[in-house]
Amino acid sequence: MSEGGGRGSGHSSSSHGGDSDVNRRAALFVAIIASAIILVILGVQVLRANPLLLAVFLIIGAGLLMLAPQRVEIRQYERGVRFRLGKLYSLMEPGWHIVFPTFEKIERVDMRTQTLDIPPQSVISRDNVKLTIDAICFIRVTDPKKAIIEIKDYKKAIEGFLIAELRNVSSKMEMEGIIEKADDLNTLLHQRLLEISDKWGVTATRVEIEHITLPPELVEAMTKRQAAQEAKKRMQIEYEARAIAIEAINAAASKVSDTTMTYLYLETLKSMGHGKSTKFILPMELSSLASLLASKIGGKGN
Numbered sequence: 001m002s003e004g005g006g007r008g009s010g011h012s013s014s015s016h017g018g019d020s021d022v023n024r025r026a027a028l029f030v031a032i033i034a035s036a037i038i039l040v041i042l043g044v045q046v047l048r049a050n051p052l053l054l055a056v057f058l059i060i061g062a063g064l065l066m067l068a069p070q071r072v073e074i075r076q077y078e079r080g081v082r083f084r085l086g087k088l089y090s091l092m093e094p095g096w097h098i099v100f101p102t103f104e105k106i107e108r109v110d111m112r113t114q115t116l117d118i119p120p121q122s123v124i125s126r127d128n129v130k131l132t133i134d135a136i137c138f139i140r141v142t143d144p145k146k147a148i149i150e151i152k153d154y155k156k157a158i159e160g161f162l163i164a165e166l167r168n169v170s171s172k173m174e175m176e177g178i179i180e181k182a183d184d185l186n187t188l189l190h191q192r193l194l195e196i197s198d199k200w201g202v203t204a205t206r207v208e209i210e211h212i213t214l215p216p217e218l219v220e221a222m223t224k225r226q227a228a229q230e231a232k233k234r235m236q237i238e239y240e241a242r243a244i245a246i247e248a249i250n251a252a253a254s255k256v257s258d259t260t261m262t263y264l265y266l267e268t269l270k271s272m273g274h275g276k277s278t279k280f281i282l283p284m285e286l287s288s289l290a291s292l293l294a295s296k297i298g299g300k301g302n
Contacts, residue, residue, distance in 0.1 A: 146201025
């Protein structure tokens, strides 16, 4: 009985201890709230009694708000260029950064590969042919500081530079050279862009000539010329085939005797006689063939 009573008394004391701890926390919370309310009331009373102190308090509060820091997030594909009091201060890597907007400014730079679609440009080749060239350029920022400080708008600058170089290079090439060597033109334009990449902090990964448009009358003339070349090539092939056939016939005829040739000739004339034509033109060689045949037959009769 004594043991049971001890356990029950212990449990009762533990419960009372927990309740007292909760009561202490609640009392502390109420005391803090009450103290804050009292301080606010006293502060209001003091500020009403002394307007100058109120003005000082407002100025200090405004100053704290102006100097309050701000969290800035730089994404993985970005870089931030930080300016403090108008001067270049640092390069911000991806992540969270604390800045003071009052005297710090941030310029974001996209580090991904970007596409510049160059509008169709009218150029004149060295042989005075007007062409329209459509190009595309792929660029990527390599130095964020230079891309912000050295050039105001690197996209427009590269587009203008590429247009000027496209017209300059095309004016030194023949029309057929521009069409047939478009890859060489791409390489040349790419090399020209690489010359300014270190200065502006932007590099060109690739330049592609997408389309070259010729004047309609020139397209028609080129189509006719191509058709004429194809016809000439076809006639040449036919001529070569006939020449081979004639050579084969001559080679075969050289192995045939005169009597056989005369017989074949007469058979050909016989087949012509069965035709519908009533008028024949016999070659001069027929008399010599006839005399040759007669001599052969006469020789056999003897």
